[in-house]
Amino acid sequence: MTTIRAAFLPLTDSAVLVAAREKGFAEAEGIDLDLVRTTSWATLRDRLIHGQVQAAHMLAPLAVAVTLGLSQQPAALAAPFKLNLNGNMLVMAADFAAALEPDLPRRLADPLATAHDFAAAIGLHRRKPIIGVVHRFSSHALTLRYWLASAGIDPDRDVVLRVLPPSLMVEASQLGEIDGFIAGAPWPAAAIEQGLVEAVALGARIWQRGVEKVLAFRNEWMEENANAVDRLLVALTAAARWSDTPANRAELATLLAQPEYVDQPAELIARGLQGLVIPQQGAAPMEMPDFLLFDREATAFPWRSQALWIYSQLARWRQVAPNREAERAAAGVFRPDIYRRALGGSDVAMPGASMKLEGAVFNPTGVGTHRGALTLGPDRFFDGRIFDPEQVAAYVHGFAVRR
Amino acid sequence: MRIVIVDDSGLRASVLEEGLREAGYYDIHVVPTRGAFVTQIERMAPDVVLMDLGSPSRDVLEEMLFVSRALARPIAMFVDQSDEAMIGAAIDAGVSAYVVDGLRKERVKPILELAVRRFNAFARMQAELDEARTALADRKTIDKAKAILMASRGMAEPDAYALLRSTAMNQGRRIVEVAEALITASTLLGGQP
Numbered sequence: 001m002t003t004i005r006a007a008f009l010p011l012t013d014s015a016v017l018v019a020a021r022e023k024g025f026a027e028a029e030g031i032d033l034d035l036v037r038t039t040s041w042a043t044l045r046d047r048l049i050h051g052q053v054q055a056a057h058m059l060a061p062l063a064v065a066v067t068l069g070l071s072q073q074p075a076a077l078a079a080p081f082k083l084n085l086n087g088n089m090l091v092m093a094a095d096f097a098a099a100l101e102p103d104l105p106r107r108l109a110d111p112l113a114t115a116h117d118f119a120a121a122i123g124l125h126r127r128k129p130i131i132g133v134v135h136r137f138s139s140h141a142l143t144l145r146y147w148l149a150s151a152g153i154d155p156d157r158d159v160v161l162r163v164l165p166p167s168l169m170v171e172a173s174q175l176g177e178i179d180g181f182i183a184g185a186p187w188p189a190a191a192i193e194q195g196l197v198e199a200v201a202l203g204a205r206i207w208q209r210g211v212e213k214v215l216a217f218r219n220e221w222m223e224e225n226a227n228a229v230d231r232l233l234v235a236l237t238a239a240a241r242w243s244d245t246p247a248n249r250a251e252l253a254t255l256l257a258q259p260e261y262v263d264q265p266a267e268l269i270a271r272g273l274q275g276l277v278i279p280q281q282g283a284a285p286m287e288m289p290d291f292l293l294f295d296r297e298a299t300a301f302p303w304r305s306q307a308l309w310i311y312s313q314l315a316r317w318r319q320v321a322p323n324r325e326a327e328r329a330a331a332g333v334f335r336p337d338i339y340r341r342a343l344g345g346s347d348v349a350m351p352g353a354s355m356k357l358e359g360a361v362f363n364p365t366g367v368g369t370h371r372g373a374l375t376l377g378p379d380r381f382f383d384g385r386i387f388d389p390e391q392v393a394a395y396v397h398g399f400a401v402r403r
Numbered sequence: 404m405r406i407v408i409v410d411d412s413g414l415r416a417s418v419l420e421e422g423l424r425e426a427g428y429y430d431i432h433v434v435p436t437r438g439a440f441v442t443q444i445e446r447m448a449p450d451v452v453l454m455d456l457g458s459p460s461r462d463v464l465e466e467m468l469f470v471s472r473a474l475a476r477p478i479a480m481f482v483d484q485s486d487e488a489m490i491g492a493a494i495d496a497g498v499s500a501y502v503v504d505g506l507r508k509e510r511v512k513p514i515l516e517l518a519v520r521r522f523n524a525f526a527r528m529q530a531e532l533d534e535a536r537t538a539l540a541d542r543k544t545i546d547k548a549k550a551i552l553m554a555s556r557g558m559a560e561p562d563a564y565a566l567l568r569s570t571a572m573n574q575g576r577r578i579v580e581v582a583e584a585l586i587t588a589s590t591l592l593g594g595q596p
Binding site: 039040041042043046047050051052071072073134135136162163164165167168175177 | 438457458487
């Protein structure tokens with residue numbers, strides 16, 4: 001048995017790690033997976049870079065930011081496996097949302113129109129809305145900025161973005177410290193359940209296949225422990241497949257609901273896993289089959305183009321001064337080579353390429369593989385932009401609102 | 404040197420504050436993580452911020468350190484990044500420290516070491532307290548079981564205890580477990596709970 005300690009935050013998308021431990025997938029690969037519950041991204045980061053844990057359930061942009069030296073102590077991190085896609089929701093208090101489209105399914109189906117309504121709502125509001133984001137370097141912050149800016153809202157000037165850990169968002173909404181927030185499941189649903197907020201935008205409608213959490217290692221540790229890393233990736237692949245199987249969702253929700261994991265009602269967690277969104281207290285559930293993905297469409301494959309998209313947004317907001325070296329380092333955080341090495345001998349469909357255009361799949365499309373059949377689902381950005389990873393600078397310059 | 408302790412456990416904060424005062428630091432402020440606590444810290448312009456590593460509000464504090472215009476010198480975590488042993492000890496103890504840029508490491512190191520010792524001492528105190536609480540609860544349970552035996556079988560107290568102990572030894576269980584089982588059984592049979 002090899003012991004691997006992995007830090008996680010209480011979120012539904014820690015599912016693959018929890019299933020790997022609780023359903024014996026890790027043990028079957030000779031790994032004693034010890035999960036360490038953590039309540040801030042800062043502490044998760046510090047535990048990883050100072051070696052208290054060997055792996056972490058990490059925000060993909062944070063892995064890039066730590067590697068680029070943007071978040072405290074710089075450390076070379078590596079992400080050979082994505083733990084999920086999507087799962088986020090922007091929710092706002094009713095007094096602010098009153099100026100938006102009242103038909104909630106329609107509001108959520110058209111993020112572009114809603115962004116423009118949101119801009120108008122800011123004008124009607126007597127002060128800048130305060131929106132909670134889970135971290136500066138989170139997919140939540142990046143997609144929120146992307147969405148706001150599409151309607152000419154400057155996220156650094158027209159709204160106040162306040163950082164709060166996901167588990168404190170509900171309380172902050174209750175106390176009126178924030179007007180709304182964007183976070184991962186189950187926290188927005190928990191705030192809606194209490195009647196504090198209503199849904200304004202869904203991550204899966206801003207970017208249909210939004211990169212979310214990755215499995216992150218210190219690069220050095222990953223290189224020195226190739227065998228253990230490969231076995232862990234095999235175990236996580238089996239766990240992801242199990243987690244994405246509809247018949248297992250009720251059991252998975254019960255596992256996640258335990259106090260040592262998410263510590264929220266199983267029913268609330270199950271809803272996210274099933275892709276059901278209740279946009280407002282008492283409203284009818286909407287079916288969103290791509291609300292959260294663990295395994296389908298090679299979810300776990302770390303496309304380098306996705307790391308570069310994250311870099312493009314950091315450059316757009318001048319959180320990093322754009323330069324060739326940083327661009328290369330950012331792309332290097334995602335490690336499809338390790339994924340291929342670990343899963344080369346399995347039945348997992350293996351993409352032929354390591355980069356692709358992001359946002360270019362309009363309908364489910366078969367792609368070239370080394371083995372097996374692989375169909376990618378639609379991955380459009382709501383504004384129709386397509387990200388070409390070879391043309392980062394041109395892409396960034398194409399945005400009207402940027403730093 | 405101005406030190407801010409961010410902690411929601413009043414007891415741990417005072418254990419740390421006391422230690423710092425004994426060591427000759429007098430400009431110490433304790434701030435709980437409620438409401439606009441970061442604005443409060445920003446106004447205090449601290450040289451060192453000590454915070455529980457387990458606090459969910461660390462992300463909130465780091466964001467303030469990131470964007471603050473009020474703080475003249477940026478604050479970074481830890482003193483000397485090359486001192487891995489010190490960092491390891493701090494993380495194990497659950498201490499995170501933010502220090503203004505340019506503060507000499509020999510001035511900060513004793514503070515961090517002291518914080519680590521005090522955090523560890525506090526954790527030990529907590530563990531001992533929990534242990535004492537458990538021991539007290541166990542004793543009450545055993546007393547209750549003894550009383551049941553004394554009443555129902557007319558036993559003297561030492562004999563009742565001896566019976567509980569020998570039963571526990573024979574069954575490979577703890578005395579308190581046998582006592583609990585006896586209380587449950589007695590309640591089911593209509594005795595006084």
